[in-house]
Amino acid sequence: MSSLNEEQEPLPQEKPQKKDISRRQFLAYTLGGATAFMGAGAILPMIRFAVDPILHKKGEGDFIKVAETSKITDVPQEFTFELPQQDGWYASTATLTAWIRKDESGQIYALSPVCKHLGCTVGWNNDKAFPDEYHCPCHGARYTKLGKNLAVAPKPLDQYTTKIDGGWVYLGDIVPNTEANKEA
Numbered sequence: 209m210s211s212l213n214e215e216q217e218p219l220p221q222e223k224p225q226k227k228d229i230s231r232r233q234f235l236a237y238t239l240g241g242a243t244a245f246m247g248a249g250a251i252l253p254m255i256r257f258a259v260d261p262i263l264h265k266k267g268e269g270d271f272i273k274v275a276e277t278s279k280i281t282d283v284p285q286e287f288t289f290e291l292p293q294q295d296g297w298y299a300s301t302a303t304l305t306a307w308i309r310k311d312e313s314g315q316i317y318a319l320s321p322v323c324k325h326l327g328c329t330v331g332w333n334n335d336k337a338f339p340d341e342y343h344c345p346c347h348g349a350r351y352t353k354l355g356k357n358l359a360v361a362p363k364p365l366d367q368y369t370t371k372i373d374g375g376w377v378y379l380g381d382i383v384p385n386t387e388a389n390k391e392a
């Protein structure tokens with residue numbers, strides 16, 4: 209005896225209709241597109257917020273007002289100044305130093321005080337055994353007035369880019385010294 213189910217004709221497989229598939233696809237595309245659009249609207253501002261400090265490298269290429277040109281002599285003088293810094297979302301201020309002088313033609317130069325041996329701070333005319341030189345107290349590096357390395361340090365002192373405007377000396381980025389090797 210066969211069961212009732214066995215006697216029943218199998219239901220014909222419902223053939224997918226072209227019209228139904230199109231409707232489903234239309235809905236899927238519409239919903240997918242709307243979701244992607246809303247998602248992008250929510251996520252893009254967050255991405256922009258996260259990368260904004262990278263897009264805006266604050267401080268790079270800027271010049272800081274440091275000293276009156278009338279105060280600059282042919283003897284290097286130490287000037288300190290404040291540099292606003294931006295590290296990601298953290299804003300701070302660094303205190304920097306420059307040794308500024310002018311040459312016979314009135315051209316103004318500013319040297320970084322960071323020793324090119326291991327990074328201590330050099331001073332001008334601070335070693336009686338070697339007058340009129342920059343001297344590093346850590347391991348005895350010595351430099352000429354233009355920053356040329358005479359002992360211990362492998363390179364000349366770096367220099368600041370400078371700009372003169374309205375009777376003031378402005379200092380910018382620290383760059384490799386281009387003047388030191390002109391010295392005899």
Ligand code: FES
Nearest residue numbers: 323325326344347
């Ligand atoms: S750090 Fe200046 S001599 Fe070593």
